[in-house]
Amino acid sequence: MxxxxxxxxxxxxxxxxxxxxxxxxxxxxxxxxxxxxxxxxxxxxxxxxxxxxxxxxxxxxxxxxxxxxxxxxxxxxxxxxxxxxxxxxxxxxxxxxxxxxxxxxxLLDVVAAGLARQIVKPELLYVLQSGALSESVADVFASLVKQYALGQSADQADWLLGAGMLAPGSKAGALRSLAAPGTAYDDPRMGKDPQAAHMDDYHDLPVHRDNGGVHLNSGIPNRAFHLTATAIGGNAWEKAGRIWYDAVTGGKLTEEATFADFAELTAAVAEELYGTGSELDAVNKAWRTVGVL
CATH class of the missing domain: 3.10.170.10 (Elastase; domain 1)
Structure with a gap:
């Protein structure tokens, strides 16, 4: 070019x-x-x-x-x-x-997360599971921007978001962990990270509380992406990131999509892009591991 x-x-x-x-x-x-x-x-x-x-x-x-x-x-x-x-x-x-x-x-990942929400925001209603997916996709692409900037492969990355937002003295690694939701912080002033990492721990909240748990439940699809990316290996923004990006922007994501809907869509995109090999296996195994499929 x-x-x-x-x-x-x-x-x-x-x-x-x-x-x-x-x-x-x-x-x-x-x-x-x-x-x-x-x-x-x-x-x-x-x-x-x-x-x-x-x-x-x-x-x-x-x-x-x-x-x-x-x-x-x-x-x-x-x-x-x-x-x-x-x-x-x-x-x-x-x-x-x-x-x-x-x-x-x-603050790179904080900025990237704020920007990434604008890619997915028109596609997903910001409530319940579709809202949690919106939060998750922003987290995923923020993490990918950070890894891209640092030249890190999936196994080299820390998969933490928002470490640059925490004041000195707090007993916290970050605001969120994609690899281990629920472990990002445990601080007397902030409390313990309440994010769910599996559907067994899903926060079934009314919409007037955190829009139905959009921040608390986003850990489940976050972990699914981390599992997918580390299973595929290499740079997470390449194959795993491409699957997630195409799923979000390909025109097939409904505004009220559930975790199960998104899991099926990412599997379909993985098969379309890479066939029925290890990439598709990684996607399906990841969603099963977090209790969605």
Whole structure:
């Protein structure tokens, strides 16, 4: 491909100045050099890495597939301990300093997760199992972006998400573990990681509680992906990631998909891509191991 025609990111970083109004002041645009604000620089780089990952691994040109801009606002409110998408951009606070804070050198997966939700969000209703799948797919691709950036194979990766969100002194490895949901943290202030790793531990909650357990139950499909990727081996974003990506973006995922629906879809995609060999076996075994099939 002619390098002149290679898609490039269009990044815009804003500073909200610890206020509620968004987007704030534009502080760095595409092609501009780094400034003094480490968080601005880190988010700019993380947007670029995520863009590069999507393009290189799956031929996707930005979040919308059409080269759309990647925007983010940092320093949102005072002691705001969250990251969210406001419909047009990723919004990041600085953390409360007690439990959570954003460490610029360790926020790639946090940014990637926020961006990845926009790939799957139109496809899945954010409630019950479909919502947990939405959370899971974001976690999966955030982990893959991190592994891609670090050049790690499936067996080399730590499969942890959000370590850069935790303040010093907490007895926690991360916010979530894809390899062992329910073990990411056990801290007197935060409590114990409540994520389920098997359908036997599924949190059957009403929709007014965590949208029916979208954060708690996403550990089940997360673990299924980890098992699939490590069984296949190599770089997780290649075969395992391709199966998950095609399942999400291939037009066959229904908005109310259950775990079982997604398991069957990933198996169908695996067979379509790789036949009835070890890749399909890995997918089916993974879903059986977490109690879905």
């Amino acid at each position: 002619d390098t002149d025609n290679t898609p490039t990111p269009r990044r815009e970083i804003y500073d909200a100045g610890h206020k509620d109004s968004l987007p704030g002041s534009l502080v760095r645009s595409e092609g501009e050099g780094p400034g003094q604000d480490e968080l601005v620089n880190a988010v700019y780089d993380a947007l670029g890495t995520t863009f590069d990952f999507l393009l290189t691994a799956y031929g996707r040109n930005s979040l919308d597939g059409e080269g759309g801009p990647l925007r983010a606002s940092v320093h949102y409110r005072e002691k705001f301990a969250n990251v969210f998408w406001d419909g047009e951009r990723l919004v990041l606070g600085d953390g409360d300093g007690e439990f959570f804070r954003l460490r610029p050198r360790e």
